[in-house]
Amino acid sequence: MSQAKEADLHVWRGDGNGGGLVRYAVPLRDSQTVLDAVTWIQRRLEPGLSFRFACRVGMCGTCAMTVNGKPRWTCRTRLKDVVENGRVVIAPLENLPVIKDLACDFSSFFGKWGKAGGRFAATATRLDAVAAIRPDSRRRRLADAGIECINCGVCYSACDVVRWNPAYLGPAALNRSWTLVNDERDGGREKRLRAVAGAGGCHNCHSHQGCATLCPNELNPTLSIAGLKRATALAVLKGEM
Amino acid sequence: MIGVRLYLAQRLSALILAPLVAGHLAVIFYAVQGGLDGAEILSRTQGSVGFALFYGLFVIAVSVHGAIGLRVVVHEHLKLAGRTLDGFTLATGAVLLGLGLRACVAVVG
Amino acid sequence: MIKPHRNHPLWLAFLLHRLSGVCLALYLPVHFLVLGLAIDETARLGGVLRWSETLPVEMAVMGLVFLLAVHLFGGLRLLVLEFLDWHDRQKSVAAAAVALSFAAAAAFFLQVI
Numbered sequence: 001m002s003q004a005k006e007a008d009l010h011v012w013r014g015d016g017n018g019g020g021l022v023r024y025a026v027p028l029r030d031s032q033t034v035l036d037a038v039t040w041i042q043r044r045l046e047p048g049l050s051f052r053f054a055c056r057v058g059m060c061g062t063c064a065m066t067v068n069g070k071p072r073w074t075c076r077t078r079l080k081d082v083v084e085n086g087r088v089v090i091a092p093l094e095n096l097p098v099i100k101d102l103a104c105d106f107s108s109f110f111g112k113w114g115k116a117g118g119r120f121a122a123t124a125t126r127l128d129a130v131a132a133i134r135p136d137s138r139r140r141r142l143a144d145a146g147i148e149c150i151n152c153g154v155c156y157s158a159c160d161v162v163r164w165n166p167a168y169l170g171p172a173a174l175n176r177s178w179t180l181v182n183d184e185r186d187g188g189r190e191k192r193l194r195a196v197a198g199a200g201g202c203h204n205c206h207s208h209q210g211c212a213t214l215c216p217n218e219l220n221p222t223l224s225i226a227g228l229k230r231a232t233a234l235a236v237l238k239g240e241m
Numbered sequence: 242m243i244g245v246r247l248y249l250a251q252r253l254s255a256l257i258l259a260p261l262v263a264g265h266l267a268v269i270f271y272a273v274q275g276g277l278d279g280a281e282i283l284s285r286t287q288g289s290v291g292f293a294l295f296y297g298l299f300v301i302a303v304s305v306h307g308a309i310g311l312r313v314v315v316h317e318h319l320k321l322a323g324r325t326l327d328g329f330t331l332a333t334g335a336v337l338l339g340l341g342l343r344a345c346v347a348v349v350g
Numbered sequence: 351m352i353k354p355h356r357n358h359p360l361w362l363a364f365l366l367h368r369l370s371g372v373c374l375a376l377y378l379p380v381h382f383l384v385l386g387l388a389i390d391e392t393a394r395l396g397g398v399l400r401w402s403e404t405l406p407v408e409m410a411v412m413g414l415v416f417l418l419a420v421h422l423f424g425g426l427r428l429l430v431l432e433f434l435d436w437h438d439r440q441k442s443v444a445a446a447a448v449a450l451s452f453a454a455a456a457a458f459f460l461q462v463i
Contacts, residue, residue, distance in 0.1 A: 058375030158355045164317035165242060203248035204313075206368075207431055209440065223436045232245045232431060233252070234403040241245070252432070255425050262422045264456060269415065273461045307375045314372060337378060344385035 006014040007083045009037055011049070012091040015100045021089065022046075025198050026079075034074035034082065035063050038090065038102070051102035056163040062153030065102050066091040073216045078165050109156055109172070116173035117195040118155075120180060121188030131185045143182040146175045146224045155211035155221050162186065167200030170220030171211035178224035181231060193232050193241060202228040242316040254306040261299045270323060281349045293349040298340030298344050308334030361434060363424060363444035370421040408459070415456035423447035 001120055008029055010021040024045055026037045035053055042049045046139065053063040058076045067073050067082055084089050090149050096104035133140050155171035160206040162170045169177075177196050182184050196202045202225045211221040243251070272282060286292045312330040315321045322331055384398055401407065424447050433442070 071355065160356070161317075167242070176397075186269065196308050197245035199244055201242055202245060203243050203245055206361070206364050207428060208356075208364050210355055210358070213358050213360070214355065220436075226432045226436065231417075233249055236249060252429065255429060259422060259426060259429075262418060266415065266418065268420075270458065270461065273458065290360075302380065305372075307378065310371050312366065333375075337382075340379050340382035340386065342395050344382040347386045 006086075007037070008087045009041065010087065010089045011041065011102070012089075013101050014098065016098055018075075018103075019098075020093075028080065028083075032079045034065070034067055034072075034077045034090065035078050035087070036227070037079050037088075038065075038074065041237040045165070046228045049102075050100040051114070052061050059150070061150035064093055064152045064154050064157070066093055066157065069156040070224065071214060073152060073154070074136065076216060093153050095157050095159065095162045096153065104153070106153060109151070109153055109170070111241040112169045112173045112200075113151070115195060115200075116169045116177040117180065117188060117192030118173060118176045118181070119188075121191075123185060123187035123188050136144070139184055140226065143179045145178045146219055149175055149179075149219055150183060150217065152216065155215055158210040160208055161204055161206055165200070165204055168204050169196065169200050171205075173195060174205070174228055175219065175224040177202075178227050181228065190240070193228075193235055196228050197232040197241065199234075202232065205229070242324065243309065244314060250305055251309045254302040254309075257298065257302040258306055261295065261302065264295065265299065283348065285347045287350070289349060293345065294344050296349070297342070300338065300345055304337040304341060307337050313342075352429040359441045359444055363427070363447070364419055367424040367428070370417040370424070373417050374414075374421060377417075411438065412455050412459045415450050415458045420448060421453035423450050 005028060006025045009024045009026050011024060013019050015021045018160055024041045026040055029036070033056075035056065038049070039053075042051070051063070053066070053075065054060040056063075058073055063074045064071055064087075066072075066142060067074065068084065069075060071093055079088065082119050088104065092098050093104050094101045096106060096109060108229070123156045149172060151172055153172070155175075159168075159171055161168045177192055181189055181192060185222075205222065205225045206223050207226070209222045212219070212223070215221070232241065275281075281297055283335060308330050311333050315329060355430050387398065390418065424444070427443050428435075429444070438444075
């Protein structure tokens with residue numbers, strides 16, 4: 001049986017006002033990623049096709065798209081692995097406004113990062129000695145578990161609580177908040193716990209665990225959010241909040 | 242659409258309900274195993290302080306738990322928000338509490 | 351058709367918890383109203399209870415026992431997830447919760463028939 005030489009890429013084209021899938025036939029190559037295929041379309045067939053990418057090697061977190069209904073890094077997804085019956089559907093990330101074609105507006109995503117207390121609150125200056133934190137301390141290990149997030153938006157796009165409750169801060173922002181709650185150098189704990197305890201805060205998470213299932217960096221935002229739920233609940237019970 | 246206080250109420254009521262629901266399941270099993278009819282059930286429940294406390298607490302906890310649970314569902318799927326959502330939550334809790342306590346009085350009193 | 355990003359066991363566990371919760375919340379007022387018949391109207395309650403011994407109703411009650419059990423065990427799963435240290439056997443725990451609920455409903459059904 002000879003292998004198929006081409007795949008049909010059904011690529012979402014449009015903008016904030018709407019759009020639909022457009023079919024492009026793309027030749028299949030060895031080791032070709034979905035990002036390679038989308039780039040091929042832009043160079044050979046449709047120069048107007050808009051999408052984002054930078055590093056191409058899974059470090060920058062800009063090339064995430066919805067591939068066959070699941071959000072993924074297109075630079076780390078081999079086309080042959082996702083072709084089903086000669087066909088792949090490529091769409092922009094969900095839960096974010098589309099700017100054009102496959103490029104989304106991340107303003108709300110990063111806005112919520114700030115609302116969840118994502119900014120480090122320094123307690124020392126550059127004139128102070130470097131804080132000594134034991135690598136095996138509990139809080140350091142808790143922070144470590146979530147710190148490799150590169151804000152690609154895959155978890156946010158996969159989260160049904162964000163879809164159903166647009167005020168919800170989302171897995172990435174809350175994961176960031178949890179890493180800072182466990183940062184011994186940080187002085188913003190109380191304010192941060194308040195920030196994640198409101199109407200759109202961590203308590204709205206239903207532990208679907210889509211974020212943990214789909215995170216390309218194998219992080220577990222559900223675990224981080226559970227930590228925030230516990231920390232805020234304890235703060236209320238102790239009368240600190 | 243819940244903050245930390247409604248979350249705490251939801252989880253604390255769940256913690257109270259867990260053993261009560263297990264007990265309620267045991268009561269159901271006991272009743273069907275003995276093949277009890279309505280009069281027999283009532284003869285055992287009427288005047289029983291244990292039953293009154295057990296199901297009184299059950300009704301209070303389930304009113305809190307059910308009202309907050311439905312609040313989340315109607316916000317997420319029917320887009321109720323703000324005062325309408327708060328009103329819905331309170332009304333749901335009040336209906337469950339009222340009907341539940343009435344049932345308790347009927348069965349125990 | 352279930353959306354691809356939801357196609358994993360823990361999302362189905364959520365769905366089961368939500369549906370069982372909504373069904374129980376809708377059933378509860380009816381349950382309370384029927385029990386309320388015991389006030390001065392023991393005869394009518396007896397009538398309802400006799401009606402409840404017909405097979406279709408017993409099947410429905412078995413369904414309710416399943417819903418109650420699955421909401422209880424699924425809820426305990428969530429409490430463990432949120433309040434105890436994280437464990438990596440989430441799918442196994444969810445499966446065990448469903449299995450226990452089926453066992454409870456089946457045991458109930460075997461008792462009544």
